[in-house]
Amino acid sequence: MKRLGITVAAAALIFFAGYAALFIAPDESTMHAIQRVFYVHLPLWMVMYSALTVAFIANIAWLATRQIKWDWLGVSAVEVGVVACTGGLATGVLWGKPAWGIWWTWDARLTTAFLLWLLYIAYLLLRGLLEDPERRATLSAIFGIFAFLDAPLVYASNRLWRTQHPAPVIFGGDNSGLNPTMGKVLVICILAMLPVMILLLVDRYRLERMRHEVEELRLAVEARAADSNPAVTRSTA
Amino acid sequence: MKNFNFLFAAWMVVWAVFFVYEFSIASRLARLQEEIERLKQQLRER
Numbered sequence: 001m002k003r004l005g006i007t008v009a010a011a012a013l014i015f016f017a018g019y020a021a022l023f024i025a026p027d028e029s030t031m032h033a034i035q036r037v038f039y040v041h042l043p044l045w046m047v048m049y050s051a052l053t054v055a056f057i058a059n060i061a062w063l064a065t066r067q068i069k070w071d072w073l074g075v076s077a078v079e080v081g082v083v084a085c086t087g088g089l090a091t092g093v094l095w096g097k098p099a100w101g102i103w104w105t106w107d108a109r110l111t112t113a114f115l116l117w118l119l120y121i122a123y124l125l126l127r128g129l130l131e132d133p134e135r136r137a138t139l140s141a142i143f144g145i146f147a148f149l150d151a152p153l154v155y156a157s158n159r160l161w162r163t164q165h166p167a168p169v170i171f172g173g174d175n176s177g178l179n180p181t182m183g184k185v186l187v188i189c190i191l192a193m194l195p196v197m198i199l200l201l202v203d204r205y206r207l208e209r210m211r212h213e214v215e216e217l218r219l220a221v222e223a224r225a226a227d228s229n230p231a232v233t234r235s236t237a
Numbered sequence: 238m239k240n241f242n243f244l245f246a247a248w249m250v251v252w253a254v255f256f257v258y259e260f261s262i263a264s265r266l267a268r269l270q271e272e273i274e275r276l277k278q279q280l281r282e283r
Contacts, residue, residue: 018248034239037244083254083255087255091250094250098240203262203263203266211269220280221283224280
């Protein structure tokens, strides 16, 4: 019931955020309608940074404590982060074509963002290759910490180098800033996207916990079978 | 509205990605729940 309430509240907020982005935010003078992609593009990156930060903390916590719940949280947050990153890259491509005349360019911002996506895809593939849970958790935690080094680089890339991607409009220095109404709409859109991330993360964590439960039950069934029929166990051993 | 098709596509892609992901989690959860029930049943029978 509590979960249903949160889902309904998140859906209402998303609906309002969509309305605000399309109808309340003022028209941008050079890009016009397509600039409204901004209200979903930037919140997606914020969701991605939040999820990957959670994964980074979980990776460190696993290495420090060896409690399996941190591994579950790590992989769940990485998967949600990859989904948000995929959305961020896709909306960027769809914004780039009408705004720049090209779908993609290998500038510092786009390249580091694409690299981040590839690194975390590799993280998920790596986990699929490792059978032993402890070894899988340790190696993926080390790889996750290494992959996270690219996240601040993505953030800083259009501050450090000249890029096709626009200069930052938030915390970008003296010449940056947003129209106050645009700023308010952006905050609403970020607040609408974060509960989606949390709901996905909670569900994904539950999935990992249930996988663990299935493994434990399978072992219990096998142990019970061995106890009830030791001859079969000896002959197959 | 100029470039509305790109704007529409961008919004659709985002919600499609989230929807497909949530759907995949929900179906995996349902499969695991069935598996848990089956294994618990096996344990009760033995």
